[in-house]
Amino acid sequence: HLATSLPLPSERDHLRPRIDMVVFMIDIKSKYSLKNVETSLAHVDASFFLGKVCFLVTGVGRVNACSIETNAICKLADTYCSPLLFCELELEGIRAATAQRLLRMLKICAGHIPGVSALSFVLLMRSSNDD
Amino acid sequence: MDETVAEYIRRTVLKIPRDEIKMMLQKWGFLSEAQLQTLNFHQIKDNISQDVVQLCEENSAGIKQAAALDITYNHIYQNKRMWSVYRMKKSGEEVEYFDIADFKKKFKQILQSALKNVTITFKEYEDNAIWIRVAWGTPYKKPNQYKPSYVVYHSQTPYVFISASVLKSNLPLLCQALIVASNYHDIREMELRSHSLNSLKDIVFKRYSQNFETYTPKPLQRENVEPENADIMIIHENRSEKERIHRLNQEFFGTGPQPKLEFAQYRLETMFKSDPKMNVLDKKEPFRCLVKFSSPHLLESLKSLAPAGVADAPLSPLLTCIPHKARNFFKIREKKCLLSESFVSP
Numbered sequence: 001h002l003a004t005s006l007p008l009p010s011e012r013d014h015l016r017p018r019i020d021m022v023v024f025m026i027d028i029k030s031k032y033s034l035k036n037v038e039t040s041l042a043h044v045d046a047s048f049f050l051g052k053v054c055f056l057v058t059g060v061g062r063v064n065a066c067s068i069e070t071n072a073i074c075k076l077a078d079t080y081c082s083p084l085l086f087c088e089l090e091l092e093g094i095r096a097a098t099a100q101r102l103l104r105m106l107k108i109c110a111g112h113i114p115g116v117s118a119l120s121f122v123l124l125m126r127s128s129n130d131d
Numbered sequence: 132m133d134e135t136v137a138e139y140i141r142r143t144v145l146k147i148p149r150d151e152i153k154m155m156l157q158k159w160g161f162l163s164e165a166q167l168q169t170l171n172f173h174q175i176k177d178n179i180s181q182d183v184v185q186l187c188e189e190n191s192a193g194i195k196q197a198a199a200l201d202i203t204y205n206h207i208y209q210n211k212r213m214w215s216v217y218r219m220k221k222s223g224e225e226v227e228y229f230d231i232a233d234f235k236k237k238f239k240q241i242l243q244s245a246l247k248n249v250t251i252t253f254k255e256y257e258d259n260a261i262w263i264r265v266a267w268g269t270p271y272k273k274p275n276q277y278k279p280s281y282v283v284y285h286s287q288t289p290y291v292f293i294s295a296s297v298l299k300s301n302l303p304l305l306c307q308a309l310i311v312a313s314n315y316h317d318i319r320e321m322e323l324r325s326h327s328l329n330s331l332k333d334i335v336f337k338r339y340s341q342n343f344e345t346y347t348p349k350p351l352q353r354e355n356v357e358p359e360n361a362d363i364m365i366i367h368e369n370r371s372e373k374e375r376i377h378r379l380n381q382e383f384f385g386t387g388p389q390p391k392l393e394f395a396q397y398r399l400e401t402m403f404k405s406d407p408k409m410n411v412l413d414k415k416e417p418f419r420c421l422v423k424f425s426s427p428h429l430l431e432s433l434k435s436l437a438p439a440g441v442a443d444a445p446l447s448p449l450l451t452c453i454p455h456k457a458r459n460f461f462k463i464r465e466k467k468c469l470l471s472e473s474f475v476s477p
Contacts, residue, residue, distance in 0.1 A: 003368035004440060012368065032441070 006040035020110040021052050021118075023102060028059045031067045034076075041080065051118030052109050053082040054102070061088035083125040132188045139197050139276050140187055143204060144180040151207075152179060159203050161196050162186050197276070198252040202264050205281060206256070209328045212281065212294040216323045216331055216457075217306070219289040219315035227314055229286045231261070237312035238263070245304055250274045259285050267301050280305060283328065289315065290335050292328060322460035330390035334457050339390050376437045376444040383451040389430035395459045397422040397449065402465055417465075430454065 001008075001016070008016070022044060027033040037055075044053065055077050059065070077084035083105075087098040109118045147155050153172050156162055166186050172179060187196070205212065235253055242249045248268030255261050263282040268274035278296035282305070291309055295302055306318045325331050333339045367373065403418040426432045430453065437444035445451070453459055 001366045001368050004372070005369075008368050009371070030441075 005036055006043040019048075021054065021106050022048055023054045023056050025056045025058055026068070026073060028057055028068050028070075028073075029062065029065045034068050034072070038076070049080055049082060051082075051120075051122035053080060054105060055080075055082060055084045056098070056102070057084065057086045058089050060086045061090060061094075081122070083122060132192055133194070135273075135276075136192060136194050136197050137184050137188070139194075140192065140200060141180045141184050142277075143197070143200055144183050145176055147204060149176055149179070152176075152183075155200075155203060155207065156183065158207075159200050161190065161192065161199065166190075194250055194276070195252065198250055198264055198266070198279075199254065201276075201279065202252055202254050202262055205264070206254070206262060210326050212328075213324060213326055214283075214292045214294050214328050214331055216321040216335060217291045217293060217309075217318050218321055218335075219291065219310060219313065220317040220319070221289070221314070222316040229313075231255070231286070234261075234286070234312045238308050241308040241311055242304065246270065248272060248274050250276065250279075259287060261286060265301075265305065267296070282309065284309070284313070285332075285336075286313070288336065291318070292331060322458040324459065325392045327391040327393075330392060333390040334454050339385070339387060339454060373438075379444045380434060380437060383445065384430070384434045389428070389434060390454060392429045392453070392459055393427070394423055394425040395429060395450070395453055395461075396424075397461045397463055400462065400464045424450075429459075 001019075024037045024040070025033075026037050055073065057070075057073055074084060085098065085101065088094050105121070107113055108116050108121045111117075144152060149172065153167065153170075156167055156170075157164075162183075166189075170179065170182050170186070190196075239251050242251060242265065246268060247270050250264075250266040250268075252264040253261060254264075261284045263284065264279050265282070266274035266276045266279040280296045280301065281294040283292040284290075293302075293305070295305075310316060310318050321335075323331060323334065399420040399422065400417045402416075424433075433446060433450050436442040437446065449461065449463075
């Protein structure tokens with residue numbers, strides 16, 4: 001399901017299946033994008049942040065068009081204890097690789113991989129810089 | 132052949148990109164096909180221009196022919212110049228028969244009696260456009276061929292498109308000559324300027340696709356909102372919002388391509404409104420501010436703002452009224468009433 005912001009329109013509530021993972025896409029070229037994500041985060045139930053939320057930053061290929069500092073996004077990801085991925089949608093190779101990563105994470109979040117839970121996986125995803 | 136004419140022709144040929152020189156000379160029509168065959172268009176431009184001047188020498192070219200070459204060049208590269216639009220007013224309702232010979236004669240008379248030294252060249256094109264090139268001099272100096280003014284007049288309309296040269300002092304005289312020659316009694320500059328002459332014509336002649344109020348709004352919606360969503364695994368949650376934006380866009384911009392403008396300029400003469408306690412210019416004097424939107428294609432980019440999620444739909448009427456009001460320069464003043472909102476001056 002693709003949406004431009006949260007909360008999701010309520011008229012389709014009855015048609016929606018269970019949500020296993022939420023990926024917030026931030027376009028590094030647009031400050032509005034970051035603000036939008038920050039306001040949408042308030043509408044997500046706390047239980048999602050145990051491994052079912054991921055931040056995806058797009059547009060990182062164009063270095064001179066960046067409007068948001070990576071520090072701000074890293075802080076956001078840390079605050080919400082969720083992994084942060086960077087990608088460039090305009091390059092087909094990176095696009096495909098990112099899609100595969102997200103798909104694998106989704107399989108774990110949906111419980112399709114026996115022995116690995118979303119929470120245990122997100123702990124593995126933490127970088128060595130974190131405390 | 133006059134030295135200055137030779138130099139002018141040489142410089143004009145140098146302006147033309149090498150691949151286009153042959154076509155341009157053919158359009159000019161002064162050199163015969165046989166003469167054109169003798170030219171080698173694969174050498175460097177310097178040499179090509181020298182050869183062209185040589186041939187013009189043989190044909191005894193004068194300033195008239197050189198001016199004709201300049202008009203040809205500017206007709207093809209019209210988008211390099213900045214054009215302003217002027218509108219003429221008639222005193223009565225009589226529809227007079229337009230006589231082109233009479234127009235040319237009167238136009239020349241006025242300019243030549245005022246300045247003596249002017250070069251005036253006319254050329255008519257198929258779309259009823261009359262192109263006039265004027266090179267300005269003074270009673271004591273020969274005309275400066277390198278800074279001519281261009282006028283494009285469609286005789287069936289009250290509109291004139293002028294690309295003035297840097298010498299703005301000749302503009303009143305030019306306007307005077309135009310009104311008298313075309314039997315109008317007044318001319319006024321419109322607040323509309325652009326590089327694209329065709330787009331200016333589209334706007335004032337209302338040739339772009341405008342959206343007219345039709346009676347059947349809803350059923351036409353479904354057709355082409357999401358053509359690329361062939362993958363049924365992707366569900367768009369905000370479909371109704373997208374459709375609303377698409378519909379509003381169609382209402383304001385129509386379905387066809389937009390006329391090409393490069394900028395819109397808004398001069399604000401409004402009061403700065405702030406908390407009176409902050410004592411910052413609050414309602415004391417107008418806050419002078421100039422807002423300018425520029426783009427290679429302004430109207431298309433405005434049209435794509437809402438679908439791209441960068442702006443809310445509907446857009447401000449100050450932006451969407453540009454083609455309808457045929458202006459891209461605006462002055463915004465305070466509305467003199469209790470609500471104190473701003474409005475657009477005529």
